[in-house]
Amino acid sequence: QPLISSSKWLQLHGLKRNKLSLSQILSQIGFQHRKDYVTTLGKLVASRYAEGLFPQYKRAQDGSVYNLTAKKELILHFVDCLMRAIELYKQRMEWLTSESRQIFGVIQERCIVIVLDFGTAAPTEFDLSRDALSMVLVEQVTRIAKFNLIRAAQDLMKWQQKSTPVSEHTVKSAVMWLWKLDHLTAASHTNSAEALLEAMSDEAVSS
Helix, strand or coil: CCCCCHHHHHHHHCCCCCCCCHHHHHHHHEEEECEEEECCCCEEEECCCCCCCCCEEECCCCCCEEEECCCHHHHHHHHHHHHHHHHHHHHHHHHHCCCCHHHHCCCCCCEEEEEECCCCCCHHHHHHHHHHHHHHHHHCHHHCCEEEEEECCCCCEECCCCCEECCHHHHHHHHHHHHCCCCCCCCCCCHHHHHHHHHHCCCCCCC
16 A cells, blocks of 8 residues: 555545545435525425435434435445445555554655664563564665664764665665664763754755
């Protein structure tokens, strides 16, 4: 799946985009039963010609009533379309909550700098963090344009001096650099801010 936000994904695959929202379906399988105010008569007049002729559906949201005129085949067509839409939504949700995306979300920027701040993590947590970072490098960073890694420490550590074009070689190099990092390194309370400022100083990084 493309590395796009859910709002962008819905613009491409959502119910409205495919004319499958409730109001869109109702307009295609029937017509609204109206009660309009007639100025010349000075009162509400209901359209009664359809009463008893068609099945009716009342929308809970606004109380509007629709007379359903569609044949069974058309309604079954919409049932099929909605079932396919539900399956697509399920696939999207499973994808969003799997692998590196459940930790990092979906990376949408074309150029990123990942700031590593391990703090006082225990050795097992340190390795788990590196596993997660390796996963995001392989699964998502391989699909963007440029990246870099910076470790927050008293002596700032950078994988590269500036963001580097993504390739199979650079991603492998970054993973190797990650796993060569020492568990413990000298730190101060300003390290995180300094690392973030260093990341933002890269002209290629937009956010």
